[in-house]
Amino acid sequence: ADARAPRFPGATAPFTSNPQVTFAENVAPIPIYRVMDRDGIIEDKTQEPKLGQETVKKMFRDMVLLNTMDKILYESQRQGRISFYMTNFGEEASHIGSAAALTPDDLVYGQYREAGVLVWRGFTISEFIDQCYGNVDDEGKGRQMPVHYGSKKLNFVTISSPLATQIPQAAGAAYALKLKEGNNRCVIVYFGEGAASEGDCHAALNFAATLDAPVIFFCRNNGFAISTPSSEQYRGDGIAGRAAGYGMASIRVDGTDIMAVYNGTKVARDYVMSTNKPIILEAMSYRIGHHSTSDDSSAYRAPEELEVWNTVEHPINKLKNYMRSKRWWNEEDENAFVKSIRKQVLSQISLSEKKPKPDWREMFNDVYYDLPAHLSPQFYSIF
């Protein structure tokens, strides 16, 4: 080694005789990978995933299902039938596109706006609605707020409200899975660009990078954290722009383009599984709905702004255009499908509504593996 080279253990870098400031504005932003344009036209034929008609149809239907279910459950909260709801409007492609690129065994940690991943994996309309009602058929036993879904059989770790806590957990899970002989599972963790400001996100990215954890950090950058626009959330090149600082790979995709999300996630999955290293995948989109049923987004953004995202930039429209060009879509089919989903959701609401709540004793179970001595007198005091 060159005896005159820098010897500092903290960085591998040359000396410079200029006071060299690295300006953020001189760093080129990471480009947004896109496969199809607004009209559903594939820009570069080599990038068209060979998905086949059936898979594309399932993608489309799952997006429509999620969208339809969201509309009705949002309304049902407005009518006071369920206590709370969060829609997924505008982000359907991020969910379904990424879920389709994973294997069903891959472990998913989410934030709360990833219901489409569950739709793709086969979570049923009744499972969604039973959770929102917290009735006897909710596997979560009615303990958490609506939209805090979880499914052991679908490898979807139960959602919790504290933001970003799931991100270092996903890194730990990925690390432990990596050590298992013949492991073929990766971990994907979803979070919003707002959650990425939490300390836990920093912890997770740094842990995954230094400990070589095969995890996909899937950031849904939809421009808003409740009322806070991303311009007040960070100053850098989004979330993908942070990857280099952690010594990590990154890719940014158009989150309204299901083909781009699918391809990007496939690339990310291949990368983490072949290298045992993490990657940040940032999907750019726009949160079309309110943050939640407790929020009125017109208080902080103009309704006109929504128009473009609801039409030409809408993920379902884009896929519809693509399918039209393939002659895989027809209006009657879609109308019939939407009608049947509406019917299923509405009848499930009236079913779920009538189901009893879980046994009150479930309030005391699962705090621990067993009911401890100090808790049983509290349990029996209720009788």
Next chain:
Amino acid sequence: MMFTRAIESSGRQLWGLLSVPARQSSHFVYTPDAKAPNVEGPKTKMNMFTAINNALDQAMDRDATALVFGEDVAFGGVFRCSMGLQKKYGKGRVFNTPLCEQGIAGFAIGVANVGATAIAELQFADYMFPAFDQIVNEAAKNRYRSGNLFNCGSLTIRAPCGAVGHGALYHSQSPEAYFAHTPGLKIVVPRGPIKAKGLLLASIADKDPCIVLEPKTLYRASVEEVPDAYFESPIGKADVLRKGNDVTLIAWGTQIHVMTEVADMAKKQLGVNCEVIDLVSILPWDKETICNSVKKTGRAVIAHEAPLTCGFGAEIAAAIQEECFLHLEAPVQRVTGWDTPFPHVFEPFYLPDKHRCLDAIRKTIEY
């Protein structure tokens, strides 16, 4: 004017006391366990850090999924508890993490979520607070909120705690009461090498997330004949270390050694027979053993290093009042750290030492 002078004069006295070499001496006399655990086979003389090391070794040997990680654990740990483990089990299973407590706790929960055994170290209990959210909102509620679909029961967090003579604000804290207010956690505090090994192995094997708070002043100061074989010490069970009829003394960790010495002093100076109980387990805690003892003695003195207000002593005192009302001959006494941050040069005046504990016994007897 007079008042100011009085403060100045007592202040000078304080400084005079602090300048004597007595400041260097320990505030407790270590009493090894009289009763060995019921385990067959040979024993080895160990201090508490070697006993913990031995427990970690056995846990890793028995369970191929067990991982040991934290800040500086790879070279053996700043208190030597993980000595030799990386060499024996490899860098994949014993490793340093970046310096980030919330990351360590969150990472550990994820490891446990997929069924592997996570043994995480937080370097000082004083630095558990960045991980408070992960421990309280996540680890503790994992099983409950998922309807038992998921859990992180195979998670154990170890953290050195308690006074060490000169640790000041951030190397002396006893945060057990913060965590005791959290359903879903288990919290234990060993009093010496045998208990440290048994409790750590029990915590690692336990199906709930456990916190082991290790009084760091005992790492070297305590020495016992520890069984070589694998054994577990029950969580949730207090130990009656000394039988007595006049007053029940309750403590845990280092403070149990203060109480044992105080029991001797009370016998000699006051002719009082103290029953000494090590609570061992903060959550869940052994109300039955405590209350049976207080029903017999009619008097209770609780001592802990942590501050008085909302310290775990408050929970015990309230429970004793509730369960033993007709048996109590005197108000329950609490001898604790003051409601101040843990000070550097004033440590000897801060700690609930033997003199303050003896005074509390005198008060309860004379009541």
